[in-house]
Amino acid sequence: MASLELMKITGYTDEEFQNKFSENPYAFMINPDNIKIQKGIEYNEQQAPATSSASQKYKSTPSDKLNFEIVIDCTGIVDPKRIDMAKEITALETIIYTYNGKIHRPNFVKIQWGQNITFNGVLNSIDISYTLFKPDGSPLRAKISLSFSQYISPKTVTMTDGPESPDLTHIVNVTGGMSLPQLCLKTWDDDSLYIQVAKFNNLNKFRNLDGINKLIFPPLSNTN
Known part of the structure; x- marks a missing residue:
């Protein structure tokens, strides 16, 4: 039986994705249920003289967008070794969100899931919702919505x-x-x-x- 492949995110400090921010990527505890990839084309509408409708002149192809939700579960049921929510959030944010003073920007990131999904990009947004708590109010489970834009170097x-x-x-x-x-x-x-x-x-x-x-x-x- 094949072992479970977990989605992982690796930080990079260069736009060619050659220099890793850390040798240890962040591996999600639970893989997403679905992944949304958005592609689009932008046009300028131009109306020629003596015509009743506008034609669409190609303007640009914006970068692809990748969106998905993941769950971090620190109850000990998923992984008895990963029960510290603050540690999990910090580890994830350090790779994808936190300002890196050495490159004067957040890291570039590579999202990988098995052999079929690889996405080089930058974070657009991270939305964290805590859904389960201990009696003292500390969170045990979080649902995280992530949005990335594809990054291609100039x-x-x-x-x-x-x-x-x-x-x-x-x-x-x-x-x-x-x-x-x-x-x-x-x-x-x-x-x-x-x-x-x-x-x-x-x-x-x-x-x-x-x-x-x-x-x-x-x-x-x-x-x-």
Whole structure:
């Protein structure tokens, strides 16, 4: 008989999910009954002249959302070794919620359940409801609602999108000796957009880009 695989959450201190916050992930005591994954697409509605209805122009694909509820049971029935509710909540929050001063933000997190579910993301919200108490008022059981957004590093986004797409934001590496018009020509095949890119990045120069490693090239619709 196969052993029970518990869902676990691991914290990471880098956006590429290479450096673990701790070697010990947080393993849930009881797996969730269901998991909700939300995907969506955003559009700008544009109405062409002499038409009665608006057309939808692709705007962006927001990050996926992952939502589920878990139960922490410290009655000793589920796991006789895990009966300290405060310890359980602190261990979970330290990985997914608490501000990490070394990276100046909460950790990035990887949610894993067996071989089929892996989700790299960041916490959106945590909602804790205590549902069972000792006579002295200390909680024995908690229902926790968790919401995460998928996180993909800017480097990965750029590689996935492809630098030729005009409707997506790009993070462009500045190559030594290249001017802003040349970068616009390389990225969009149009060197006339350098003024808009300079304004978007608050640049007061466009030929000598020494000291600048990366620039944000917004969607062409945002540069007009």
